[in-house]
Amino acid sequence: xxxxxxxLDDPAKTDSQTLLDVKDLKTHFFTDEGVVKAVDGVNxxxxxxxxxxVVGESGCGKSVTARSILRIVPNPGQIxxxxxxxxxxxxxxxxxxxxxxxxxxxxxxxxxxISMIFQEPMSSLxxxxxxxxxxxxxxxxxxPVSRQEARKRAVSMLDLVGIPRPxxxxxxYSFELSGGMRQRAMIAIALACEPxxxxxxxxxxxxxxxxxxxxxxxxRDLQQDSGMAVLFITHDLGVVAEIADEVVVMYxxxxxxxxxxxxxxxxxxxxxxxxxxxxxxxxxSRENRRLYSIKGTVPHxxxxxxxxxxxxxCDDFIAERCNSIDPPRHKLSQSHSVRCLLYSAADEAPPKExxxx
Amino acid sequence: MLWYIVRRIVYLIPTLLIVSIIAFVVIQLPPGDxxxxxxxxxxxxxxxxxVDALRERYGLDExxxxxxxxxxxxxxxxxxxxxxxxxxxxxxxLIWERLGLTVVISLLxxxxxxxxxxxxxxxxxxxxxxxxxxxxxxxxxxxxxxxxFLLALVLMYIAFRYFGQSVGGLFSPEYIVAxxxxxxxxxxxxxxxxxxxxxxxxxxxxxxxxxxANLLDELSKLYxxxxxxxxxxxxxxxFKYPVRVALNPLVSAVAWVFPALVSxxxxxxxxxxxxxxxxxxxxxxxxxxxxxxxxxxxxxxxLTIIGTLxxxxxxxxxxxxxxxx
Ligand SMILES: Nc1ncnc2c1ncn2[C@@H]1O[C@H](COP(=O)(O)OP(=O)(O)OP(=O)(O)O)[C@@H](O)[C@H]1O
Ligand SMILES: [Mg+2]
Numbered sequence: 001x002x003x004x005x006x007x008l009d010d011p012a013k014t015d016s017q018t019l020l021d022v023k024d025l026k027t028h029f030f031t032d033e034g035v036v037k038a039v040d041g042v043n044x045x046x047x048x049x050x051x052x053x054v055v056g057e058s059g060c061g062k063s064v065t066a067r068s069i070l071r072i073v074p075n076p077g078q079i080x081x082x083x084x085x086x087x088x089x090x091x092x093x094x095x096x097x098x099x100x101x102x103x104x105x106x107x108x109x110x111x112x113x114i115s116m117i118f119q120e121p122m123s124s125l126x127x128x129x130x131x132x133x134x135x136x137x138x139x140x141x142x143x144p145v146s147r148q149e150a151r152k153r154a155v156s157m158l159d160l161v162g163i164p165r166p167x168x169x170x171x172x173y174s175f176e177l178s179g180g181m182r183q184r185a186m187i188a189i190a191l192a193c194e195p196x197x198x199x200x201x202x203x204x205x206x207x208x209x210x211x212x213x214x215x216x217x218x219x220r221d222l223q224q225d226s227g228m229a230v231l232f233i234t235h236d237l238g239v240v241a242e243i244a245d246e247v248v249v250m251y252x253x254x255x256x257x258x259x260x261x262x263x264x265x266x267x268x269x270x271x272x273x274x275x276x277x278x279x280x281x282x283x284x285s286r287e288n289r290r291l292y293s294i295k296g297t298v299p300h301x302x303x304x305x306x307x308x309x310x311x312x313x314c315d316d317f318i319a320e321r322c323n324s325i326d327p328p329r330h331k332l333s334q335s336h337s338v339r340c341l342l343y344s345a346a347d348e349a350p351p352k353e354x355x356x357x
Numbered sequence: 358m359l360w361y362i363v364r365r366i367v368y369l370i371p372t373l374l375i376v377s378i379i380a381f382v383v384i385q386l387p388p389g390d391x392x393x394x395x396x397x398x399x400x401x402x403x404x405x406x407x408v409d410a411l412r413e414r415y416g417l418d419e420x421x422x423x424x425x426x427x428x429x430x431x432x433x434x435x436x437x438x439x440x441x442x443x444x445x446x447x448x449x450x451l452i453w454e455r456l457g458l459t460v461v462i463s464l465l466x467x468x469x470x471x472x473x474x475x476x477x478x479x480x481x482x483x484x485x486x487x488x489x490x491x492x493x494x495x496x497x498x499x500x501x502x503x504x505x506f507l508l509a510l511v512l513m514y515i516a517f518r519y520f521g522q523s524v525g526g527l528f529s530p531e532y533i534v535a536x537x538x539x540x541x542x543x544x545x546x547x548x549x550x551x552x553x554x555x556x557x558x559x560x561x562x563x564x565x566x567x568x569x570a571n572l573l574d575e576l577s578k579l580y581x582x583x584x585x586x587x588x589x590x591x592x593x594x595x596f597k598y599p600v601r602v603a604l605n606p607l608v609s610a611v612a613w614v615f616p617a618l619v620s621x622x623x624x625x626x627x628x629x630x631x632x633x634x635x636x637x638x639x640x641x642x643x644x645x646x647x648x649x650x651x652x653x654x655x656x657x658x659x660l661t662i663i664g665t666l667x668x669x670x671x672x673x674x675x676x677x678x679x680x681x682x
Contacts, residue, residue, distance in 0.1 A: 072585050074577070102591050111588035124583040126598055128605070128676055138587045173677045189587065 018087065019196060019229050020046040020069070025082035025097065027061075027068045036301040038064040038077065040253035043329065044231075046197070046246070051223065051230045053240040053261075055276065056250035059298050062233045063119070065250070066199045069231075070110055071101040088113060089196060112142040115190035116199040120206055121183035125174035131158070131185045132170035135192050142193040157188040161218060180211035184218065191222060198223075199231045204239070216243065237280050241265060246335070249273045252298065252309040255329075259336035269338040271314045308341065316342055361673055365666055376658040381425050384651035415439065432655075439648030443641070448652045452634065456656060458527060459633040462552055469557040470564055471607070478568025479600060485573065493565065500562030505625040509555045513629070516551060525630040527552070552629050564607065571606060575599035608671045 027039040039061040046052045054062050067073045069084055084096040086109070099106045118124040126134060135154040139145060145153065151170070158166035161184040174182055183203060190198060200219060204212035220243060223230055234240060240247055240261070247264040249257045249272065257270040268274045278292040296313040299305060305312050311322035321341050330344040331337045412418055416427045431437035438448035481493045513525060526533070532544045575581065576599050584594050623635035634653055641649040673679040 067582075070586050072582055074582075107588040107590060109588075110586050116583075116586045118579055118583060120579055123579040126580045126584070126602070127678060128602055129598075134584070134587075137584075137589065141588045175678055186583070189583075 017047045018045055018085075019048045020044075020087075020231070021083070021085040022065075022069070023083040023085070025065065025068060025084060026080045027064050027073055027077055028080050029077045031076055034302050037253055037304065038301070039068060040304075041082075041255075042248075042250065042253065043255050044248045044258065046229050046231060048196070048229055049223075049227045050245040051232055051243050052246045052248065053244035054231065054233045054248045054250060055235055055237060055240055057235065057298055059301075060250045061253040062235075062250060063201050064253075066116065066201050066231065066233055069096060069199065070114060070116055071096060071099060071106050072110075072116075073101075086114070086197075108142070111138050111190075111195070112193050113195055114197045114199065115193075115195040116201065117183070117186045117190050117203045119202040121179050121186055121203075122206065124186055125182055127174060130171050130173055131177070131188075135170075135185075135189050138189050138192045153192065154188075157192050158185070160191075160222070161185070161188045162214075163188070179207050180214065183207060183211075183215055187215075187218065187222070191226070191228075194226060195228060197229045197231065199233075201233045202235070203232075205234070205236075219243075237276060249276065252304065254309070254339070256310065256340070257338045259332075263333070263336040267336070269332065269336075269343055270310075270340050271316045271342075272310050275315075308339070318342070358673065362670055365669060369662060369666060372662055373659065376662065377429055377655055378425065380651045380655035380658065381428060383654055384428075384647040385421065385424075411440075428651075432652075438652040441641070441646050441649040443644050443646040443649070448649050451637065451649065452652060452656065455632055455634050455637055458631070459635070460660070462549065462556070462631070462633060465549060465553045466557045466560070469553050470560040473557070474561045474564035475568055475604070475607070478565045479572060479595075481565065482569045482572035482576065483595065497562040497565045500558045503558070505555055505559060506628045508558060509552075509625050509628045512551060512555060527632055552625070552631055555625060555629070568603060568607065571603035572599055575603045605672060605676045608675065609668050 022042060022044045025039055025042045026037070029036040029038055042061070042065050044052060044054070044065075054065065056062055064073060064077065067077075068079055069086075071079075073079065079097050082097055085093055086096050087093045088109075094105075096106065096109065125131065132151065132154050135157055136147070136150045139150040139153050140147070143150070143153075155167045155170055158169055163169050163181060163184050169177070169181075169185075174185070177185065187203075198219070203219070204215050207215065216239065219230065219232075222228075230243075232239075232243060244261045246260055247258065248255045249264070249270065251272050257264065257268065257273045259267075264273060265277065268277055272294070275292065275294045279294065294313055295315075299309075299312070305323070307321075307323040307325050308314070308327050311317050314322065317323075318341060325341060327339045327341045328344060329337050329339050332343065414427075416424045428439065431439070436449055438452070440446070441448050441451055444451055477493055481490045484490050527545055527548050528535075528541065529544050529548070532541045535541050578599070581594065581599050584598050585591075589597070623639045625631075626633050626635040627639065634657065638650065638653045638657070640646070641653065
């Protein structure tokens with residue numbers, strides 16, 4: 001497959017501030033039991049230097065979206081349609097969705113322009129290689145430096161992410177480090193080649209609260225210094241409120257609402273977003289209110305509901321409409337859009353014959 | 358690392374002591390002593406002075422710990438393993454060449470197993486559920502299922518019928534009792550491949566399964582994705598990370614290959630007429646040739662212990678997680 005190069009002056013992409021623009025991405029898993037539509041029409045866009053938070057319940061396709069961007073979706077997963085437009089450092093825009101996932105071009109992007117840190121710092125480092133060998137590997141792959149220079153750079157990266165005695169720790173193995181230190185090491189590896197975009201897939205979920213805060217601060221500081229953009233995946237709305245510029249709320253493999261952080265927290269439109277916000281514990285409430293929880297559970301991936309995927313759990317369910325019409329993306333303002341029939345005019349939403357297929 | 362090795366070698370000493378005691382107990386278990394059976398079997402009357410000399414030499418009238426002491430100190434200081442009454446030779450004259458051949462065959466078999474099984478296991482894991490994987494799997498199970506001695510007979514027939522090679526044994530007839538020379542070594546090499554293939558087949562089949570399973574486990578680990586996300590190419594990635602980790606458990610195979618080949622393959626060795634320790638041990642046990650049996654058990658145990666030590670050191674060397682545990 002040949003990647004399609006789109007010049008900057010393409011009228012559709014005049015906004016040079018946009019670093020990543022994912023359009024209607026669909027990534028499906030073709031398992032023996034059937035097709036799992038893990039990601040089924042996600043849109044998101046991220047400007048240079050900004051932080052975009054992707055939130056949603058477990059299993060809604062956040063990690064698969066992230067892996068799709070780097071083209072490291074595990075078998076039997078495949079991107080079936082959509083675009084992942086990314087603006088390279090040299091100004092050229094490319095569609096990552098069309099690249100050969102084993103090719104040289106995507107490998108230059110991985111680690112060089114887009115880096116990723118994972119949910120499990122315990123297992124994302126090799127058990128039999130030193131931290132240093134893994135950082136230096138990233139450096140030597142992407143930067144024209146000698147081994148000695150790579151080693152020096154690796155030490156300064158460990159220093160940068162706050163690992164004590166960095167030149168000693170370079171020769172440490174992952175099992176010699178605590179979870180927090182391992183995640184710092186992962187961050188050091190990810191940032192070693194100064195990527196334009198850091199994808200952080202729930203980087204603090206597996207860590208204790210204090211360490212979580214430290215890691216968040218670290219990512220924020222590094223972002224301010226380097227000007228990289230961050231795609232931050234989490235299901236912790238507290239974290240979102242703290243770090244996000246923009247927010248995308250995902251449900252069953254698609255974006256149900258997206259907007260800037262103020263719009264999402266103070267003017268949420270989608271019933272799912274509101275329900276998520278209501279389920280945050282509040283310290284200021286006097287009475288011992290029971291925590292709100294969304295009724296029902298996330299449906300089985302093989303049993304996607306017709307119409308709006310959220311309708312079986314929705315309090316504002318409109319009979320006859322929500323279970324038959326697949327809601328389109330409706331722009332409420334320049335930066336706020338929602339997929340919900342409560343907000344889109346009837347004529348905007350032509351009923352679909354077969355919403356399942 | 359050095360400290361680890363030293364510690365392991367120190368631990369070795371009590372183990373060897375216990376093993377030698379067990380081997381000696383095996384010698385002593387049957388009723389009577391070997392001189393009694395020697396005398397009872399002998400056609401003519403045995404010279405009483407000679408019998409007394411032997412009694413004195415092995416301390417047969419003394420308490421068992423004295424006998425043990427005489428036996429073990431003879432081995433350690435003079436390399437005297439006692440006498441085989443069946444062969445009427447010193448045990449040490451009987452065992453060294455066979456032991457040497459056994460070690461050579463064992464090591465070659467191990468090398469054969471690794472060289473064949475590791476690449477096939479890797480292929481089979483990377484190409485999971487493809488035709489190639491299925492073919493390898495089926496052949497592997499056949500290799501596991503066929504008894505070695507049957508395979509030996511079939512291969513001997515083929516080698517003899519179609520290649521006209523003198524089969525069985527490790528040497529052509531003219532070299533069996535010859536002194537070591539270049540020609541004898543070459544003759545050995547031209548014979549040794551057959552037992553190596555036969556003895557290695559089941560191990561190869563098993564190791565393919567182990568390698569495949571290990572690698573499949575590792576391939577789905579997050580550190581592999583993380584390395585891929587760094588921009589490493591698929592081939593480099595495969596060998597630097599998951600294959601490297603999947604190989605670790607295989608090193609422990611060094612430990613079991615000696616006892617398996619020395620004792621477990623006795624039947625195959627008899628079928629193939631190999632001058633290794635397996636058939637010798639088998640016969641010595643049948644005929645209650647106890648100094649020979651005890652010495653073989655002792656030496657095989659020592660080899661096994663050394664094999665374990667080597668595999669542990671290798672494992673500690675390639676897997677940094679070991680030493681700290
Ligand atoms: N290798 C795979 N094979 C089949 N289905 C998969 C595979 N990986 C993920 N999926 C499916 O994709 C869907 C989305 O998974 P994903 O890991 O993206 O969820 P997530 O939003 O990241 O959840 P979490 O918050 O638990 O990390 C799930 O329904 C899951 O079953
Ligand atoms: Mg996830």
